[in-house]
Amino acid sequence: MSPETMSIFSPKMAARFDALVEKYPVRRSALVPMLLYSQDEIGYLSDAVIAEVAQRIGITELDVRNVATYYSMLRFKPAGKFNVQVCTNISCMLRGAYDVYEKFQEELGVGHKGVTADGIFSLEEVECIGACCWAPAIQVNYDFHDDLTPESVPDILDRYRNQVQDKEKNA
Amino acid sequence: MPRLVSHPDEVKVVSNRFGQGAANIDKYLELGGYEAVRKCLAQGPEWTIEEMKASNLRGRGGAGFPTGMKWSFVPKQSPKPKYVLVNGDESEPGTCKDHLIFLHDPHAVIEGTIIAGLAIGSKMGFIYLRGEYRYLLEIMEKAVADAYAKGFLGKNIFGSDFEFQIITQSGAGAYEVGEESALMESLEGKRGVPRIKPPFPAVVGLYGGPTVINNAETIATVPHVYEMGAAAFAAVGSARNGGTRLFSISGHVERPGVYELPMGYNLKKMIYEIAGGIRGGRKLKAVVPGGSSTPVLLPEEIETLGMDFDQVGKAGSMLGSGGVVVIDDRTCIVEFALRTISFYQHESCGWCIPCREGTDWLKKSLTRFHAGFGTAKDIDNIRYLAENMMGRTFCPLGDAAAMPTLGFVKKFRKEFEDHLDGKPCPFAKHTEMAVV
Numbered sequence: 001m002s003p004e005t006m007s008i009f010s011p012k013m014a015a016r017f018d019a020l021v022e023k024y025p026v027r028r029s030a031l032v033p034m035l036l037y038s039q040d041e042i043g044y045l046s047d048a049v050i051a052e053v054a055q056r057i058g059i060t061e062l063d064v065r066n067v068a069t070y071y072s073m074l075r076f077k078p079a080g081k082f083n084v085q086v087c088t089n090i091s092c093m094l095r096g097a098y099d100v101y102e103k104f105q106e107e108l109g110v111g112h113k114g115v116t117a118d119g120i121f122s123l124e125e126v127e128c129i130g131a132c133c134w135a136p137a138i139q140v141n142y143d144f145h146d147d148l149t150p151e152s153v154p155d156i157l158d159r160y161r162n163q164v165q166d167k168e169k170n171a
Numbered sequence: 172m173p174r175l176v177s178h179p180d181e182v183k184v185v186s187n188r189f190g191q192g193a194a195n196i197d198k199y200l201e202l203g204g205y206e207a208v209r210k211c212l213a214q215g216p217e218w219t220i221e222e223m224k225a226s227n228l229r230g231r232g233g234a235g236f237p238t239g240m241k242w243s244f245v246p247k248q249s250p251k252p253k254y255v256l257v258n259g260d261e262s263e264p265g266t267c268k269d270h271l272i273f274l275h276d277p278h279a280v281i282e283g284t285i286i287a288g289l290a291i292g293s294k295m296g297f298i299y300l301r302g303e304y305r306y307l308l309e310i311m312e313k314a315v316a317d318a319y320a321k322g323f324l325g326k327n328i329f330g331s332d333f334e335f336q337i338i339t340q341s342g343a344g345a346y347e348v349g350e351e352s353a354l355m356e357s358l359e360g361k362r363g364v365p366r367i368k369p370p371f372p373a374v375v376g377l378y379g380g381p382t383v384i385n386n387a388e389t390i391a392t393v394p395h396v397y398e399m400g401a402a403a404f405a406a407v408g409s410a411r412n413g414g415t416r417l418f419s420i421s422g423h424v425e426r427p428g429v430y431e432l433p434m435g436y437n438l439k440k441m442i443y444e445i446a447g448g449i450r451g452g453r454k455l456k457a458v459v460p461g462g463s464s465t466p467v468l469l470p471e472e473i474e475t476l477g478m479d480f481d482q483v484g485k486a487g488s489m490l491g492s493g494g495v496v497v498i499d500d501r502t503c504i505v506e507f508a509l510r511t512i513s514f515y516q517h518e519s520c521g522w523c524i525p526c527r528e529g530t531d532w533l534k535k536s537l538t539r540f541h542a543g544f545g546t547a548k549d550i551d552n553i554r555y556l557a558e559n560m561m562g563r564t565f566c567p568l569g570d571a572a573a574m575p576t577l578g579f580v581k582k583f584r585k586e587f588e589d590h591l592d593g594k595p596c597p598f599a600k601h602t603e604m605a606v607v
Contacts, residue, residue, distance in 0.1 A: 023338060025252070025295070026378060031360035033341045036302055057360070070362040070520070073302045073344030089264040090463055090496055091421035093510055127346065127514055128264040128463075129303050132421040132494065133428045134173050142305035146173065 008048045013041050017056055031057050035068050043078045072127075080115050080122030082160045084108070085139045088125050091132035096149065100136050101125055103150035107157055120164055121157070173271060176428030178445045182407060184395050184415045185388065186431045189275040194310055196317040199278040205323060207394035211286050212331045219290040223393075225401035227413030231268075232258060232349070232386030233462065233491045234567075235412075235480035238393075242383055244373035245291040251380035255287045255296035256358070256372075259387040260342055260349040262301055263462035264514060265494030268417035268429050269387040273300065273307035276391060277314035281337060283385075283393035285328065288335045291383050295336045298387075299354060302343040312339050346518035350566040351384045353520070364522040365566035388417055409435025412479035416493050420446045423453065423499035435477035442473070442497055453499040457582070461491025463511050464571030466578030467498075488578070503598040504586045508579040509537040515572035526569035529560040533576055543593045550587050554580050 007014040016037070020030045034056070038049045045068055054061040068074045084104055088097040105111055108121050115122040131137035134146035138156075145156055175190050183189075193199045211219045224239030245253060257280060261269040272280060284296040298315075300308045315337050318324045326334045340358055342348050348357045352366035355377045376382025385393075392414060396404045405413040412434035418441065421427045425447030432441065438460065442448065449455050455470045460478070466488040468476070476486055483490040498507065516530040536553050539545055557573040557580075564570070580587060589597050 026359065028360035029340070029358055032343050032357060036341060036343045067360065067362055071302070071343035071345055072517075088510070089514055090459070090507065090510055091265050091494075093507075094422040094496070094498065094502065127517060128262060128266075130261050130267045130270045130301070131173065132265050132267045132496075133176075133419050134267075135421055135427070139303060142303070144173075144306075 008052055009038070009041060013037065021056060028057055028059065031059075031064070031067055032071065035064070035071075035074055039074060044075050078115070078119075079124075081120050081164065082140050083122045083124060085124045085126040085129065087127070087129045087131070087135075087137055087139075089128040089132075091128070092136040095135045097136035099150050100138070100148050100153065103153040104138075107153055120161065173267070173274065174428065175271075176426060176430060178430055180436075180440075180445060181431050182415050182433050183431050184399070184404075184407070185279070185392050185417060186271070186275075186429070188279070189271060191275075193276050193278065194274070194314060196278060196314065196321060199276075203398065204278050204394075205282055205329075207397035208282050208285050208289070208323075209329050210397050211289055212329055212333060216290050216292060219286065219397075222401045223290065223396060225405065226396045227405045227408065227411055228389065228392060228396055229412060229480055230386055231388035231392070231416065231493070233263065233464075233489070235490060238385065238389055241373065241385070242287065242290045244371070245381045245383055246374065247292065249292075249381050251378070252295065253291055253293040253380055254377045254382045255284055255291065255293050256351075256354065256377060256382055256384040257284055257296065257298040257387055257390050258349060258351065258354055258384055259298060259300040259304070260345075260354060261304075261387065261492075262346040262349050262518075263464065263492040263494055264511075265419060265421055265459060265462045265496040266492040267419045267421075268493065270304065270307065271417070271429050272387055272391045273304065273311055277311050278318065279391040279394055280311070280387060281314060281318050281324070283390035284337060285324070285335050286393050286397070287383055287385060287390065289333060291381070293383070294334055295338070297338050297340055297358060297377070299340045299342060299348075299358060301348075302341050305341070308339060308341050315339055345520075346514075347520040347566070347568060350568065353566065354384065355382065362520070364520050365568075367565050407433050409433070409477060409479045409482070411481060416478070416490075418478070418493045418495055420495045420497065422495075422497040423450045423502070424448065424497045425450050432478070434479040435482065438468075438473040438476045438478050438495070441478065441495065446497070449497065449499050451499075453501060455497065456500040456502060457498045457504065459494070459496040459498070459575070461489050462494035463496070463514065464567075464575060465489040465491040466574050467504075467582060469582055489574075501598060503541075503596055504579055504583040505537065505541045505590055505596070506598070508576060509534070509541050511575050511579075512537055512572060515568065519568060519572070523564035523566075523569060525560045525563040526572065529556055529569065530572045532556055533572065537576075540587065540590055541596065543590060543595065545587070545591055547588070547591060550580060550584065 137146040229235040348363040353363040357363040372382040516534040560573040
């Protein structure tokens with residue numbers, strides 16, 4: 001993408017994407033990571049994100065959507081600032097993941113793929129996240145938390161709430 | 172942070188640098204790193220492949236294909252560039268070994284990739300990590316940058332005329348992408364659906380070039396084969412199953428964790444001695460030996476069972492990814508079967524009809540069954556559905572969903588019958604659900 005073109009991404013991310021498309025033998029190989037990094041910055045794959053990614057890779061928007069809909073981490077609607085992903089697959093289930101998941105639902109007042117009214121949290125029941133030996137485990141955005149019990153849920157949520165408050169104070 | 176565990180019976184080969192700060196390149200060098208690749212460069216590709224064959228190392232992703240053989244299938248001359256692809260999409264429920272490899276020993280992955288590249292005459296390798304492993308991808312990216320800075324990647328590696336590049340890649344959430352051809356599709360920026368075989372990746376793979384695709388644990392094991400010498404490595408394991416394996420032991424055990432044990436280690440000992448037995452002094456009901464797609468085993472089947480590809484295969488299951496999931500006597504097998512099939516229903520990419528429809532109907536059927544609305548006919552119907560998925564799909568996901576389901580129905584038929592005719596689930600916790 002030429003420097004004079006307007007980008008919806010931060011200058012840092014735009015520069016990163018400029019490099020990303022050159023990283024592979026074939027430009028298109030940048031597509032999947034570019035979508036994920038876009039989502040990390042914008043929050044979801046908005047129409048504007050799809051349009052810019054399509055332009056950067058040099059494929060149609062339809063083609064981008066066709067690929068994006070395949071991957072379960074990619075979303076087309078905003079999630080909370082902190083997306084809580086509770087694994088309930090077998091290893092976690094055997095060690096009480098459903099109780100942990102229920103506790104999160106109770107504390108947040110939302111269910112699967114729900115977003116809290118303040119937009120701070122969203123909740124998701126997910127498949128195996130590769131933390132089976134430290135089950136039950138969750139991810140909040142990309143952070144892992146393991147060996148959980150329902151009792152550990154409020155603390156985890158508080159930690160993330162405090163992050164938001166600290167930021168507001170400093171702002 | 173994932174907890175590290177230890178047991179005196181362990182033979183730490185692949186995990187010997189875990190917890191020692193080997194993600195730092197200088198530490199890795201201090202601990203003997205990048206010696207194996209120097210040795211291979213000095214000896215040449217043919218020796219490298221022959222030595223790998225002699226080591227009896229078999230693919231750690233699940234199928235257990237001999238690694239040296241896989242490398243030897245790549246044509247020597249190719250008009251298109253050849254590639255090495257490291258599969259770190261680790262998504263098989265019950266498996267978390269690659270998680271620790273990327274966290275504690277990223278340079279072993281890099282070194283193994285360079286060696287594989289040397290063996291097949293490739294100049295470029297890709298290390299693909301599942302999207303959820305972002306913090307591990309960052310560790311890998313730093314390690315790759317450090318290796319470039321030291322001149323271990325790029326041109327004239329260790330003063331030779333060999334040149335090799337490594338590119339890291341992130342997925343974005345898809346179990347199916349762990350299948351080799353789907354992984355290549357994903358790397359090409361497409362939906363991760365499988366390709367029909369033949370042609371096999373060794374001939375037509377990534378970007379149409381000959382490609383070797385190895386599991387991350389296999390690749391991390393590669394340098395150790397040359398450090399120890401093939402014969403010494405093979406001697407650690409059992410017949411035709413060289414070396415050790417990182418077993419992820421999870422579920423109802425006292426000390427779950429990733430333990431490195433020689434191939435062929437007894438499964439009963441693994442559960443009762445290594446992992447400390449069943450949690451809370453309960454009784455063992457069943458064990459899934461190699462990740463959620465492998466058929467369940469009963470306590471009487473594990474007494475003398477050695478955990479290697481051949482012995483577990485003979486016992487009617489698979490060693491798979493080495494994810495040992497231990498189930499105690501308070502667990503409802505119907506619920507466990509339902510949770511297993513729900514996963515495959517969610518992850519089926521929809522490309523092949525027997526898998527797409529089969530997993531969906533199995534989930535519907537098992538949901539109804541667990542809620543107490545099943546009929547005797549349903550039990551046979553579940554078997555019929557599963558049997559008709561087997562071997563009828565492009566990739567093994569269809570089989571991966573059907574095999575465990577068949578195992579549950581065959582080995583726990585009585586428990587399915589106990590759910591019939593609106594009877595409450597015999598496992599108290601779920602009584603409410605079943606009565607509704």
